[in-house]
Amino acid sequence: MAKVNDNYLKLPGSYLFSTVAKKAAAYTEANPDKEVIKMSIGDVTKPLAPAVIEAMHKAVDEMGTAEGFHGYGPEQGYDFLRNKIVEKDYAARGIDVKADEIFVSDGAKSDCGNIGDIFSVDNKVAVCDPVYPVYVDTNAMAGRAGDFTDGKWNNLVYMPCKEENGFMPQLPEEKVDIIYLCFPNNPIGVAATREQLKPWVEYAKKNDAVILYDSAYEAFITDPDVPHSIYEIEGAKEVAIEFRSFSKTAGFTGTRCAYTVVPHELKVDGVELNGLWNRRQCTKFNGVPYVIQRAAEAVYTDEGYKQTREAVAYYLENAKIIRESLTEAGFTVYGGVNAPYIWAKTPNGMKSWDFFDKLLEETGVVTTPGSGFGPSGEGYVRFTAFSTKENTIKAMEKIKAIL
């Protein structure tokens, strides 16, 4: 008799963002005349950059000719893209990353989830709390998280990020094997400086642990003390895998391209993880569409860079509007300087979902309840800066009006 993966049955019912979407849909149905402004899911709204559009048209034309047609490409990505990543994202910052350490993929979500394939079930995993749910759920599915009781998985190590520690996780007291870090952080929107990252690399070296470093929001960094890559920290290539994405950098959420860096120096019990990940990708993945890789390549042209950075600046301006407006309205807020997320403390100690409901009912603004990201997110809601500027201003005015 076939048997399912029982770990799936332990997952709590519904995914955070679908619950949020359902509540928003129910509100719209009950209030068809009222406007809804979504500041919940981290999805971009600005169109793709003209340079990207141009590159895609050119690649589509190639695919329609016998000479320009591309069939199966390398599972790891085309050299034209891997070389550009090496040059522009790493060499330009003085970081030595090789092209064969870059694995182009369809998304950081896929990679953050699939990376678990190359690790034993028998690893102790540490996650920040609150946290991007994919890290937790994929480990739960793989059987690394244990059982879910009282809002926590009993085999995960949670690293609380709260007001009292400046929302920075502390080094785990017990020994852990795999550590997920995300800076600039989702959902809190804070970023770690070089000095703040150093102890993590030291911890990983000392304990033979691996850091899974999600750097999907690096394009939003404005502070020179905040590293764009964990490899800016000495020794990090021996202990860390880095995830990057074009989703937020270049508005590729519906275009799908990302990459993961697995340095050759990174060995676990003498085994190069680069080889294992390469084997995983060659066996279970067939590369990113040719036209999409050409689109990603265009992000690195002078024009493409300028255009995509303008979009990032636009979202950062929204973040500033949210931060300042909420502060003015009496909220305590965090993040939003090096990230498109603003972490707002609910007024009078309200529960996250209660405040989410209040905002939705009274203003039509959709946020994400902090508690959905983990127990330590209780008492907060997350705003995203990805709306239009007009809607962002409108949402802030509505919120000010009810307080």
Place this chain on the structure above:
Amino acid sequence: MAKVNDNYLKLPGSYLFSTVAKKAAAYTEANPDKEVIKMSIGDVTKPLAPAVIEAMHKAVDEMGTAEGFHGYGPEQGYDFLRNKIVEKDYAARGIDVKADEIFVSDGAKSDCGNIGDIFSVDNKVAVCDPVYPVYVDTNAMAGRAGDFTDGKWNNLVYMPCKEENGFMPQLPEEKVDIIYLCFPNNPIGVAATREQLKPWVEYAKKNDAVILYDSAYEAFITDPDVPHSIYEIEGAKEVAIEFRSFSKTAGFTGTRCAYTVVPHELKVDGVELNGLWNRRQCTKFNGVPYVIQRAAEAVYTDEGYKQTREAVAYYLENAKIIRESLTEAGFTVYGGVNAPYIWAKTPNGMKSWDFFDKLLEETGVVTTPGSGFGPSGEGYVRFTAFSTKENTIKAMEKIKAIL
């Protein structure tokens, strides 16, 4: 201390197709003046259909405007595509498949590999021998295959497909839980009729087993007795998951789109696999690019259908040329009628790799050694029909000349 997934370390060194590619590259380097004709990897050569190109251009334009921009799409695929699949691939053949049973993805290889996520490690798996290596390797990686000794994994059940059984697998004598079937078959190129499939559905029902049915080559079916979907067999929706792809149907090997059908009726120990796969995809996948889904949709327009079927007919004509030429040259060949693959017996009982080398050295034609697909493939090589017609004819003439 972090621990790797030890199962990866049990995998034999190199992937079949990379060894083939390396040998071909070495030949080219040693013989720069000689032409190489690749009939090894199953990659298409004809450009994308004009209707597909047009749809992609239109979608690219949309992505460059504020009104037409698409961010995150549904992880399962857009309704416009799922509905077309339901209508054209299933309802048109009298098969009742619902849109929410369709999961659009980036490839059948990804899906065939990732589907293992929702099953327990503790399942007995049966595969055909010879077999598409992905089924075996992904189970080995997950720990379901045991150890690799003497060319076989000791915990897999191999179902030999040989001349004496018409290359049709026999029902396993021992009880198995998961059965991989691929018809029209890769690598042998034979197809199962409705009558031949029925006992498999019965077996699965009787033993509470699940059939993973890879139907990536269904567009090549010419025989009316051969079903295009396993759901043409009564009761199959209760026991089978079906994998389909646009790779060979519409030349999408470098464009990347496929889909998997998980019927609601399919329950394992009372659990709907549809829900588990949905959870897997929502957690570890973010959907196929919008422009690519529009490209796939165009395959179902009248023009797109006509154009893509012309390409399939072109490859089938190549298959006919290969079959007839090799037969004329004294070879015993199979397949190539309902599939783009021809399975040729080596002359005088030569070993697969020896004959591969002989063909490469003496004609510059690259095939795939049958033994690379499993022990029962020894004594065969696989030809693919995806070259140009000119190269196919040229290759056949060269082979005839050396025999």
